[in-house]
Amino acid sequence: MARIHLIIILLVISSTSSSSSSLREQEEDMIKALPGQPQVGFSQFSGYVTVNESHGRSLFYWLTESPSSSHTKPLLLWLNGVFKPTKPTLSFILCNRPGCSSIGYGASEEIGPFRINKTGSNLYLNKFTWNTEANILFLESPAGVGFSYTNTSSDLKDSGDERTAQENLIFLIKWMSRFPQYQYRDFYIVGESYAGHYVPQLAKKIHLYNKAFNNTPIINLKGFMVGNGDMDKHYDRLGAAMYAWSHAMISDKTYKSILKHCSFTADKTSDKCNWALYFAYREFGKVNGYSIYSPSCVHQTNQTKFLHGRLLVEEYEYDPCTESYAEIYYNRPDVQRAMHANLTSIPYKWTLCNMVVNNNWKDSEFSMLPIYKELTAAGLRIWVFSGDTDAVVPVTGTRLALSKLNLPVKTPWYPWYSEKQVGGWTEVYEGLTFATIRGAGHEVPVLQPERALTLLRSFLAGKELPRSY
Amino acid sequence: MARIHLIIILLVISSTSSSSSSLREQEEDMIKALPGQPQVGFSQFSGYVTVNESHGRSLFYWLTESPSSSHTKPLLLWLNGVFKPTKPTLSFILCNRPGCSSIGYGASEEIGPFRINKTGSNLYLNKFTWNTEANILFLESPAGVGFSYTNTSSDLKDSGDERTAQENLIFLIKWMSRFPQYQYRDFYIVGESYAGHYVPQLAKKIHLYNKAFNNTPIINLKGFMVGNGDMDKHYDRLGAAMYAWSHAMISDKTYKSILKHCSFTADKTSDKCNWALYFAYREFGKVNGYSIYSPSCVHQTNQTKFLHGRLLVEEYEYDPCTESYAEIYYNRPDVQRAMHANLTSIPYKWTLCNMVVNNNWKDSEFSMLPIYKELTAAGLRIWVFSGDTDAVVPVTGTRLALSKLNLPVKTPWYPWYSEKQVGGWTEVYEGLTFATIRGAGHEVPVLQPERALTLLRSFLAGKELPRSY
Numbered sequence: 012m013a014r015i016h017l018i019i020i021l022l023v024i025s026s027t028s029s030s031s032s033s034l035r036e037q038e039e040d041m042i043k044a045l046p047g048q049p050q051v052g053f054s055q056f057s058g059y060v061t062v063n064e065s066h067g068r069s070l071f072y073w074l075t076e077s078p079s080s081s082h083t084k085p086l087l088l089w090l091n092g093v094f095k096p097t098k099p100t101l102s103f104i105l106c107n108r109p110g111c112s113s114i115g116y117g118a119s120e121e122i123g124p125f126r127i128n129k130t131g132s133n134l135y136l137n138k139f140t141w142n143t144e145a146n147i148l149f150l151e152s153p154a155g156v157g158f159s160y161t162n163t164s165s166d167l168k169d170s171g172d173e174r175t176a177q178e179n180l181i182f183l184i185k186w187m188s189r190f191p192q193y194q195y196r197d198f199y200i201v202g203e204s205y206a207g208h209y210v211p212q213l214a215k216k217i218h219l220y221n222k223a224f225n226n227t228p229i230i231n232l233k234g235f236m237v238g239n240g241d242m243d244k245h246y247d248r249l250g251a252a253m254y255a256w257s258h259a260m261i262s263d264k265t266y267k268s269i270l271k272h273c274s275f276t277a278d279k280t281s282d283k284c285n286w287a288l289y290f291a292y293r294e295f296g297k298v299n300g301y302s303i304y305s306p307s308c309v310h311q312t313n314q315t316k317f318l319h320g321r322l323l324v325e326e327y328e329y330d331p332c333t334e335s336y337a338e339i340y341y342n343r344p345d346v347q348r349a350m351h352a353n354l355t356s357i358p359y360k361w362t363l364c365n366m367v368v369n370n371n372w373k374d375s376e377f378s379m380l381p382i383y384k385e386l387t388a389a390g391l392r393i394w395v396f397s398g399d400t401d402a403v404v405p406v407t408g409t410r411l412a413l414s415k416l417n418l419p420v421k422t423p424w425y426p427w428y429s430e431k432q433v434g435g436w437t438e439v440y441e442g443l444t445f446a447t448i449r450g451a452g453h454e455v456p457v458l459q460p461e462r463a464l465t466l467l468r469s470f471l472a473g474k475e476l477p478r479s480y
Numbered sequence: 481m482a483r484i485h486l487i488i489i490l491l492v493i494s495s496t497s498s499s500s501s502s503l504r505e506q507e508e509d510m511i512k513a514l515p516g517q518p519q520v521g522f523s524q525f526s527g528y529v530t531v532n533e534s535h536g537r538s539l540f541y542w543l544t545e546s547p548s549s550s551h552t553k554p555l556l557l558w559l560n561g562v563f564k565p566t567k568p569t570l571s572f573i574l575c576n577r578p579g580c581s582s583i584g585y586g587a588s589e590e591i592g593p594f595r596i597n598k599t600g601s602n603l604y605l606n607k608f609t610w611n612t613e614a615n616i617l618f619l620e621s622p623a624g625v626g627f628s629y630t631n632t633s634s635d636l637k638d639s640g641d642e643r644t645a646q647e648n649l650i651f652l653i654k655w656m657s658r659f660p661q662y663q664y665r666d667f668y669i670v671g672e673s674y675a676g677h678y679v680p681q682l683a684k685k686i687h688l689y690n691k692a693f694n695n696t697p698i699i700n701l702k703g704f705m706v707g708n709g710d711m712d713k714h715y716d717r718l719g720a721a722m723y724a725w726s727h728a729m730i731s732d733k734t735y736k737s738i739l740k741h742c743s744f745t746a747d748k749t750s751d752k753c754n755w756a757l758y759f760a761y762r763e764f765g766k767v768n769g770y771s772i773y774s775p776s777c778v779h780q781t782n783q784t785k786f787l788h789g790r791l792l793v794e795e796y797e798y799d800p801c802t803e804s805y806a807e808i809y810y811n812r813p814d815v816q817r818a819m820h821a822n823l824t825s826i827p828y829k830w831t832l833c834n835m836v837v838n839n840n841w842k843d844s845e846f847s848m849l850p851i852y853k854e855l856t857a858a859g860l861r862i863w864v865f866s867g868d869t870d871a872v873v874p875v876t877g878t879r880l881a882l883s884k885l886n887l888p889v890k891t892p893w894y895p896w897y898s899e900k901q902v903g904g905w906t907e908v909y910e911g912l913t914f915a916t917i918r919g920a921g922h923e924v925p926v927l928q929p930e931r932a933l934t935l936l937r938s939f940l941a942g943k944e945l946p947r948s949y
Contacts, residue, residue: 433765
């Protein structure tokens with residue numbers, strides 16, 4: 012297996028382009044301006060990297076460089092994962108699945124420099140953008156997600172963890188060959204939700220790759236960070252049931268029934284467990300499980316104006332309907348032209364999530380804990396964070412899973428601060444830092460952009476989160 | 481005991497005033513206008529009722545009538561209880577204590593018609609005021625709290641549950657004699673926090689009183705409602721520890737230590753339990769335990785503008801520093817004159833909470849569950865509600881306590897709706913309705929005024945909470 016891995020990588024390297032051709036490719040990928048974009052002081056690039064020639068699998072990326080000292084700032088790869096249903100479903104507790112766009116979620120709602128307005132006509136600036144701290148590389152992964160595509164349609168039905176990790180590595184090697192200025196640059200991977208699989212799996216691939224080429228590890232991986240990420244199916248699901256009860260979303264009866272009938276040790280469940288989960292689903296109601304104290308998108312004219320019962324100012328308000336704006340914007344032909352996207356006329360519209368990929372995921376590792384164990388020993392900087400108002404991949408599940416790693420405590424639990432308020436809580440273990448973000452849902456930077464930025468700064472600096480204000 | 485009780489009441493009744501004197505007293509109590517008050521379409525009265533002649537104990541009330549059909553709308557007595565520390569303390573888990581003002585909290589922050597502006601110079605309207613639904617009677621109780629006073633200073637050091645309930649009953653009987661138009665009117669009691677003691681204890685006194693005078697029960701008690709109220713010290717404390725862990729405020733280690741060393745079956749705790757609670761206190765940090773996702777008051781110029789990381793509009797913003805405005809306003813001599821308050825020149829300033837009363841509480845029933853059991857059988861309408869983002873008297877504790885009542889389920893757990901969003905969850909038992917308010921802290925109407933109003937309307941109508949929008 013290790014030998015096959017090495018052969019693939021050698022093939023990749025032999026096919027990478029020369030220095031002059033890389034400059035030409037960069038020029039081709041440069042974004043002049045996005046339609047409706049305000050003026051900015053940083054460069055952007057986007058385009059495709061073929062990761063499998065024979066099947067025609069090609070991954071789409073969007074690089075938003077830093078407006079200052081871009082050439083010395085680290086490179087940060089951002090990955091989204093999860094399927095986001097409009098209504099809560101059994102997948103809340105049963106299983107979290109991948110297939111969603113890093114451009115639609117990460118870039119356009121969370122950490123990217125731009126937000127899309129309600130009509131999809133214009134972009135406006137995100138004042139808490141992460142590219143002030145690093146050069147951010149958004150990747151649509153695996154093939155089939157967002158603008159990434161495959162010419163072999165059957166590929167959509169057999170995507171899985173292993174191929175995704177392998178092709179994400181191939182993408183990176185080939186992308187760095189196109190952008191040699193980022194080779195050897197400090198490199199970090201950050202992702203959320205099902206990227207709880209992608210991120211450590213890719214980190215492990217890179218670690219093995221670097222070990223094989225230890226004289227010149229062109230991918231200078233320093234560490235990774237996972238937010239509200241899948242950790243371990245057993246503990247995540249048990250934690251979700253505990254979360255639902257302790258946050259008063261389900262009845263005592265249903266909770267007891269879940270604990271009694273659901274072992275959560277395998278993907279298959281018993282009929283009695285399914286019934287218990289069905290009742291939980293009914294009891295949740297039309298709440299936004301990804302951010303349980305936020306309003307749901309109900310397409311009411313003035314409903315977006317209220318958060319926590321309080322009137323909000325236009326542009327910085329929380330908007331639960333934002334996803335539909337991305338679907339308008341990224342399907343505009345002028346936007347696709349400006350982004351060098353959809354050059355091959357993909358036979359379906361750009362969507363936030365690919366449901367075929369989502370419903371046909373082949374292999375999904377049951378637990379990430381062994382990889383964490385392995386990589387904490389490898390000296391990588393590893394942070395796990397959790398927005399504490401997410402009921403889908405909740406903080407309770409993450410806590411249960413992390414405690415099973417049994418890592419020695421280096422800095423005991425303390426509240427950390429951001430903008431004179433408790434930003435969340437943190438505990439530092441040997442080889443891993445855990446941090447919660449207070450009042451943040453599944454997509455941490457959506458509701459708590461300032462706290463998310465404080466978290467990123469501490470992570471990149473390799474420092475513990477602030478103890479005071 | 482029952483005989484003594486009856487004798488006291490007979491004495492009270494014999495001393496009550498005649499019809500003509502009651503009209504004169506009402507006139508004296510009428511508020512012409514409060515300083516800085518906007519124009520309103522309802523009447524207000526305030527003043528004192530002596531509840532113990534020999535000690536000179538006198539309770540202060542403020543009645544805000546309904547702007548429409550006041551004469552047919554029910555009368556609702558509102559009671560506050562808890563001490564609200566500026567910083568979280570061990571009392572979070574150890575014990576909740578009384579001694580705070582219904583005028584400072586209930587009337588001025590929660591359900592009253594007016595809010596106080598930042599400088600204490602003016603009042604503005606609360607658009608979710610409860611007096612649209614009922615005539616609201618705010619009571620400062622016991623003597624020593626707010627404008628209520630005693631001429632026997634030692635009284636402050638031996639207040640307790642029993643005397644408070646007894647004197648609240650005496651207050652009501654004498655107040656109804658002054659306001660005979662409210663005799664026989666549908667009457668409800670609502671309170672929060674430590675009023676979880678006052679409310680059922682007073683309801684029980686009224687129930688016994690009515691039984692003794694069953695031909696003419698001048699206090700026509702229909703039901704009561706308790707929000708984030710003390711239920712049972714054991715379950716409230718255990719629930720607080722569970723809440724702190726499941727909401728990621730304390731470490732695994734501290735949580736395990738609390739569960740191991742704190743039995744919570746008595747007010748005295750072991751040294752090991754005290755240490756565990758001390759660590760919990762340290763770990764909480766400067767978070768607002770009464771509303772864990774809201775900002776704390778840190779007196780930063782622009783800090784009140786952010787809730788959940790979002791910019792808020794001036795007047796309807798959540799303001800964590802609001803309590804200090806009440807202390808300015810109610811100490812103004814012109815305000816006191818307008819309210820007929822402090823006529824005897826109380827030798828200390830009006831404060832939100834009386835710390836002498838708070839620190840010297842004599843008797844505090846360990847559990848309210850026996851009273852609930854008794855009163856559910858008496859056919860009263862009993863509702864228990866819980867804002868689910870309060871860590872002090874949290875929903876987990878209330879759930880644990882209610883489950884011990886073992887009442888048969890009449891309507892199973894379901895999400896209820898307000899303004900097209902899940903307002904919370906509810907379950908209806910034989911004799912008692914439980915409801916949570918989503919995203920509300922300890923003072924439910926502060927962060928969720930619309931949801932609180934939906935709750936009140938359903939309660940007063942004797943209807944289940946809305947199942948859809």
